[in-house]
Amino acid sequence: MRYVRVNFTFPPSVRHPMHGFLDEGDGWRTELLTWRRLPDETLATLFRVVAPRDTYLDRLRSVDSIERFETAPGDDAFYLLAYERLGGPLERFLRAFDDTEFLSVPPIVYRSGGRLSFGLIGPPDQLRDALSAVPDPIGVEIERIGSYGGGRRLAGVDLTGRQREAIRAGRRVGYYDVPRTGSVADVAEAINCASSTAGAHLRKAEAALVDAFLDGDRSRPRHESG
Template sequence: MRYVRVEFAFPPSVRHPMHDFLDDGDGWRSDLLTWRRLPDETFVTLFRVVAPRERYLERLRAIDSIDRFETAPGDDAFYLKAYDRLGGPLETFLGAFVDTEFLSVPPIAFRAGGRLSFGVIGPPDQLRDVLSAVPDPIDVSVERIGSYGGGRRLAGADLTERQREALRAARRVGYYDVPRTGSVADVAEAIGCSPSTAGAHLRKGEAALVGAFLAG
């Protein structure tokens, strides 16, 4: 099976208000676990949210397109089921992947700075047509094309999603190039946090990978 991971950048003009909310805190994120479009064109969605619950829900209540929602607690996050009448570019974006052979590999990760990324399984030769249907001015970048191996583990190591994000960004900005062409500050800018936080994510992620390699 062929696997493609894609990242999208939504400018403020076409960004959902709750996506904008993630800019307010370091490390805040929401992961879309599953969604469905109902016959009345409402989208019902299930999210895992890492952000202050009451502040998040206060902002959510102010959005006219949200018909209703309910929540459930988690260990370090909370779960949100919402009914949203999206419309506009965001609905067009989701619609680009409807009626295709692509299967999304959850979660669809929403991050600060209007970033959204997810993986899909399907024929790479059809990817160009799908991505061409993504509306302007959403930017698209393909992060990886390869074989699907299943799971969400890296080299046998248990990493947090934030550590994985920092490691991927570090490779992308040249932090692991020889000679090094990117800095911790570049990683921090890429993932929307402070340099000290980015450095901590990198150190913990690297330690987990080295430990898993030496134990293997």
């Protein structure tokens, strides 16, 4: 199976109001866990929301396209089941993948700055047509194409380019071998920086990966409505 990870950027002119809301808080995000198009064309979506619940819901009530919603508590977030009728570029964005064989690998992660990240499994020969159907001015960046190996794909991990470079170098030089055969100094040499800098890149990247894994490994939503 072929795996594709894609990053999209939605400028303010085509950004969903609740996606724009994420710009107001540090580390706020939403994770789209599953969705279904109902017979009447309503889109039913289940989100995990990392943002202040009351503030988020107050804003949600002001969005005209939202017909109704329910919530359930989580450990450090909450779950939102929303029913919505989209239109315009956001509807065309979803439709770009309707006639393909792609399956998404959840979560689809929304972050500040209009950023959206998710993985897809499907035939690479359909990728160009699907991405060409994404409406302007939504930005598209293919981050990875390769074989799908199963397990958790942390689409929402927000690493810098140097952090990614450091952990990739760490794998090459044996820093992540058990037992370890490479050192921080080896990573530093591979990415041409000081050992202290390489160590900082590795620690920050590892912390982000651990946080994202644990966030995604929380219990499933409880059947309580708000």
